[in-house]
Amino acid sequence: EYTAGQYVREYYQLYNRPLPTRGNIQFLGGGQTHKKQIVSLYLKGYLVPTICQRTNHSKDAVERYIRDFEAIRLLNNKFDDINTISLITRLSKSVVQQYIYLIPQDK
Numbered sequence: 001e002y003t004a005g006q007y008v009r010e011y012y013q014l015y016n017r018p019l020p021t022r023g024n025i026q027f028l029g030g031g032q033t034h035k036k037q038i039v040s041l042y043l044k045g046y047l048v049p050t051i052c053q054r055t056n057h058s059k060d061a062v063e064r065y066i067r068d069f070e071a072i073r074l075l076n077n078k079f080d081d082i083n084t085i086s087l088i089t090r091l092s093k094s095v096v097q098q099y100i101y102l103i104p105q106d107k
Contacts, residue, residue, distance in 0.1 A: 038065045039102045072099035 002010075034055055041051045042065075051062045068091060075085045082100070086093045 035065055035069070035098055036102060038062055039069050039099075042066050042069070043104060068095075069099050069102060072096055073103050076100055076103060 034057060038051055038055055038057065041054060046054070048059060048062050048066070051057070052059055055062070057065075068089065071089050072085060072091075075088060079085055079088075082093050082096050085091075086096050089096065091099075
């Protein structure tokens, strides 16, 4: 008999991406932060002071989100493996995955 975790791992092994759950699609649940809102404003061209004001985050926090996002975006083009990206950036695999979801898909 399978556990939920085993299904999630098997899906990841088969499709090399996380199971699309409501939590990871809509960024719900523990560990979810303001990454989506901050990165979205950044991608729309807003400057750090405006992002700080709109999200009520410090300059250091906003700059860290942007720096981490750009690192993940760059590494995601070079490596298909979340483990490798996690090791290089020293960010957890779940945080790396959150940033990967925020990378705009070319149309």
